Amino acid sequence: MFRTSDIVLIAVMVSAAALTYKTKREAEDQLAAVQKIHNQIRYEEETIDLLKADWSLLTQPSRLQKLAELYKSQLALEPVSARQIVGLSDLPAKALDIQDILNGRQGGMADNSDKAPADGKDPVVTGGIAQ
Amino acid sequence: MIGKLLKRRARTVEDGSIVVEGARKATGGKGKARIVMTMAVFFGIFSTISGRLVYLGFQTPDLSGGPQSRITASRPDIVDRNGEVLATDIKTASLFAEPRRIVDADEAIEKLSTVLPEIDYEQTYHKLKSGAGFVWLQRQLTPKQQADIMQLGIPGFGFRTEKRRFYPSGETSSYIVGLTNIDNQGISGMEKYIDEQGLSDLQASGLAVAKDLKPVKLSIDLRVQHVVRDEIAAGLERYRALGAGAVVLNVKTGEVVAMASVPDFDPNNPYNAQEKDRLNRMSAGLYEMGSTFKSFTSAMALDSGKATMNSRFDASHPIRVGHQAIHDFHGKNRVLSLPEVFLYSSNIGSAREAELVGIEGHREFLHRLGILERMQTELPEVARPTEPKVWKQVNSFTIAFGHGVSTTPLQAAVGCAALMNGGYLMNPTFLVRTQQEAMAIAKKVVSEKTVEGMRYLYSLNAEKGSARNARVPGYRVGGKTGTAEKVINGRYSKELNFNTFVAAFPIDDPQYLVFTIADAPHPEKPGMTDVAAANAGVMAGNIIRRSAAMLGVKPDFSHENGATLVSYE
Numbered sequence: 001m002f003r004t005s006d007i008v009l010i011a012v013m014v015s016a017a018a019l020t021y022k023t024k025r026e027a028e029d030q031l032a033a034v035q036k037i038h039n040q041i042r043y044e045e046e047t048i049d050l051l052k053a054d055w056s057l058l059t060q061p062s063r064l065q066k067l068a069e070l071y072k073s074q075l076a077l078e079p080v081s082a083r084q085i086v087g088l089s090d091l092p093a094k095a096l097d098i099q100d101i102l103n104g105r106q107g108g109m110a111d112n113s114d115k116a117p118a119d120g121k122d123p124v125v126t127g128g129i130a131q
Numbered sequence: 132m133i134g135k136l137l138k139r140r141a142r143t144v145e146d147g148s149i150v151v152e153g154a155r156k157a158t159g160g161k162g163k164a165r166i167v168m169t170m171a172v173f174f175g176i177f178s179t180i181s182g183r184l185v186y187l188g189f190q191t192p193d194l195s196g197g198p199q200s201r202i203t204a205s206r207p208d209i210v211d212r213n214g215e216v217l218a219t220d221i222k223t224a225s226l227f228a229e230p231r232r233i234v235d236a237d238e239a240i241e242k243l244s245t246v247l248p249e250i251d252y253e254q255t256y257h258k259l260k261s262g263a264g265f266v267w268l269q270r271q272l273t274p275k276q277q278a279d280i281m282q283l284g285i286p287g288f289g290f291r292t293e294k295r296r297f298y299p300s301g302e303t304s305s306y307i308v309g310l311t312n313i314d315n316q317g318i319s320g321m322e323k324y325i326d327e328q329g330l331s332d333l334q335a336s337g338l339a340v341a342k343d344l345k346p347v348k349l350s351i352d353l354r355v356q357h358v359v360r361d362e363i364a365a366g367l368e369r370y371r372a373l374g375a376g377a378v379v380l381n382v383k384t385g386e387v388v389a390m391a392s393v394p395d396f397d398p399n400n401p402y403n404a405q406e407k408d409r410l411n412r413m414s415a416g417l418y419e420m421g422s423t424f425k426s427f428t429s430a431m432a433l434d435s436g437k438a439t440m441n442s443r444f445d446a447s448h449p450i451r452v453g454h455q456a457i458h459d460f461h462g463k464n465r466v467l468s469l470p471e472v473f474l475y476s477s478n479i480g481s482a483r484e485a486e487l488v489g490i491e492g493h494r495e496f497l498h499r500l501g502i503l504e505r506m507q508t509e510l511p512e513v514a515r516p517t518e519p520k521v522w523k524q525v526n527s528f529t530i531a532f533g534h535g536v537s538t539t540p541l542q543a544a545v546g547c548a549a550l551m552n553g554g555y556l557m558n559p560t561f562l563v564r565t566q567q568e569a570m571a572i573a574k575k576v577v578s579e580k581t582v583e584g585m586r587y588l589y590s591l592n593a594e595k596g597s598a599r600n601a602r603v604p605g606y607r608v609g610g611k612t613g614t615a616e617k618v619i620n621g622r623y624s625k626e627l628n629f630n631t632f633v634a635a636f637p638i639d640d641p642q643y644l645v646f647t648i649a650d651a652p653h654p655e656k657p658g659m660t661d662v663a664a665a666n667a668g669v670m671a672g673n674i675i676r677r678s679a680a681m682l683g684v685k686p687d688f689s690h691e692n693g694a695t696l697v698s699y700e
Contacts, residue, residue: 046222050274056216056299061357079677082605082686 205294205334206315207325207344209308211353212388212563214346217308218322218398220315221297223271224290226280230259230266232287239285243268246279271295296322298398300353303360305395306411307351307387307510307561310404319404321349321561324509348563350386355379355678360391362677363647366670367393370652370661376412377647377674378541379682382548382635384569385557388643388682390414390541412648415512417537421615421663422476423547423631424533429473429588430550431496432484434581442469444483452525457482457532460614473588474596476612478532485531486524493527494518499576500546500556502538507558514539533615534623540631544646547633549576550585551641590638597664601634601672605686606679609638610671612663617651627651632667636675636684643682647671 057063068077209218233239236259244250247269258266270293272280277290296311298304309320316331317323325347363375376392392412396404403409410416432438446467450457459477472480485493497503497518505515516538519526529535541559549556555573589609592598598610613631616623630649635641652666659665679686 049219050221052216053219053221053297053299056219059215060300060303061354062301062303062361065357065361080680082603082676082679083688085680085686087685 205344206296206311206317206322206330208346209321209325210346210348211304211351211356212348213352213354214348215300215353217300217304217349217351217353218296218298220294222292223295224274224277225270225293226268226272226277227289227291228259228266228268229287229289230261230263233259234286236260239287242283242285243280243288246276246283300356301397301399302395303357303391304351304353305398306392306413306512307349307356307390308398310398310401319512321347321509323511324561327511349561350381350384350388350563351390351561352388352681354681356389356391358677358681359389359674360393360395362670362673363391364393366647366649366652366666369655370649370666372649372652372666374408374410374412374416374650375648375652375670376416376540376650377645377670378413378544379674379678380544380548380559380644380646382552382641382644383566384564385545385548385559385573386564386569387541387559387561389678392416411510411512412540412650414506414508414510414539414541415514417514417517417539418629418631418648418650419534419537419615419618420540420543420631421533421613421629423543423611423613423633424530425473425476425481425613426547426550426585426588426611426633427497427500427502428481428484428531429469430577430581430585431488431493432469433584434496434577435488435492437487438469438484440469440584440587442487443467444469444472444477444480446472446477446479446483448479450479450482450528452528455525457528470588470591473611474592476532476597481531482528485527490522490524490527493530494522497530497536500549502542502546503536506539506542506545508541509561516542533613540646540648543631544633544644547635547646548644550582551589551635551644552582554578554582586635586638586641589635593634593638597662598632598634598668600664600668601632601675603636603672603676603679605688606675606684607637607639607687608634608672608675609636609641610634610668612668614663628661628663630661630663630667632663632671634668634671634675636679637687642684643679645671645674647674 068075206218206220208216208220210216228239230236236256239259240250240252240255243255244252250269255268258268268288272290280288281290294315296315298308300308305320307320309322309324310318311322312318316334317326330344359377359379363377366372367375374393376390378390379388380386381388390413392410394408396402396409398404412418432442433440443466446459446462447464449459457478459475459479461475462479463471463475463477467475467477467480469484471477472484488496494503503516503518506513516536518530518536522530526535545556545559554575554577555570556576557569557573586609589598589611590607591609592611593602593609597612598608601608601610611633613633615629615631616625617627617629618624619627628651630652632645632647634645634647636643636645647667647670649663649666649670652661654661655665
């Protein structure tokens, strides 16, 4: 009674059903995972908001001032005086002594061109102030 | 395949129809009855199901779970000019109960009291036995309490998250940021302004989603704001004053960098915000400004072109108008030059300056500077200045030295800023504004020459006059004091003063203006004086000393002697 074609058809049908079931099941799992991640994101966002408020509370100038006054004996922090603020041009020039002049590299760049990459990709050479 | 099947069936019909007919007859027609019965059974079942569905559809579902959390209550954060948070929404959990689902009220309360010891036993018991669908038990729990209650696992209890406005800076910026009510609607300060800018419409239409709301950036600098609040609070105590206040104004842009007034309130717990002395004195308080007004009188005399720096005014004897006489506080009893009138704060000299300009000119000048107009700014709490209905000669005389008209300190500060920044009057703003934007709306009110003269007078007064207390080494402060007799029950009090101080720095090209007030201050110690230089001036000096570096004003000692501290070892 059953022909090969029928069996094949039934097999196709069953496997199609199985595939549909599996796909649906997977989609549900994925949706649940997405939902979970969404919840987690929301929770994290709320936590960030709370932490930001907390941070701002902890860094309030009034609180910092109280702490600075409380631990004055240990920290020895003082308000900045106007005389402590100067521009770059106000800095006195550093006096040169005879050794600096003899070395002759005062203010030059340290030569480290030998450390440049061999393939020449990055020709920029950074250097420190010569001592 | 299907074709084959069809073919087979077709063949059957062609040549086997009689057989099929016969087979049907063989059952004796019973098949039909069975089919009808089966149909009836199925129909019965399905009609029952659909009937039940219709019934349930008409049923109003039992509303348990309480009110939905409102998303409409979201508000944007308020941040200062550096992005520091001044106001933000935080989510708190609130505990509710559904009494109908509570199995054992006694047990539930007993368990709950292990987490919330302060809970009222009797009241809670009545709530849980009330049979209501929903009752609040405790609002705004900490996250830890919430977790603990969840651990108890009491049936019929649940949580709703609620948004709550939180102000990390507390009192520091209370008057500027303002308050919200229980429904998270702004009721004062910038909170109210934000609502008026369309937020309330957004909330009403349910579109105010927290994510889409951009933070509102104020022109306030929280660090400077703290310095100002700290100094006036200290001043309030030191001088046992009724009130104190200060504003720091950027004269180039009209931005309010800091403004505070004490006594104030904690916006996180505003139980005393409605008390009578809790008033933003800087923008909502009306006062007679006293000698600070002589800035305007001198500027008016200079700007009218009728007086110059070399003009002389006779202050050798009091002015008599009717039976009133105008005296000087520290009379020199001689003819004074215009700078001397300012320096010695001569009432008579100022009255003479006003006389020179004329009553109408005097009135027009003060209106031009916006001193007597209602100020246009974002803060809703703004008072309307008062002036005499009809200006007579005596009014003009007294107004010349700051008595007879009342205005708000913030407005007086804005007027002074116009005399310092090159003659441009700009509305004060609490939102960030660039100099270009400010210049676009600015109104030129006095000439460059007048501004130059006023800067000179201010620096002279800080060097030789009453503003010496506000001097800060390196920051070239210029200023003017004002000591007005306080009006109590319509009479000038001989004991109590209302003191003001205006300072601009650096005076050769002013960038910031500080205006301080002290309401009814007392001498700091017996034997000391209670005039403005001793209190409002000191506060202004302290504010400048502590905040100038944060405001980005570069100290300059070229006018003073003394070496900078930096050197190589």
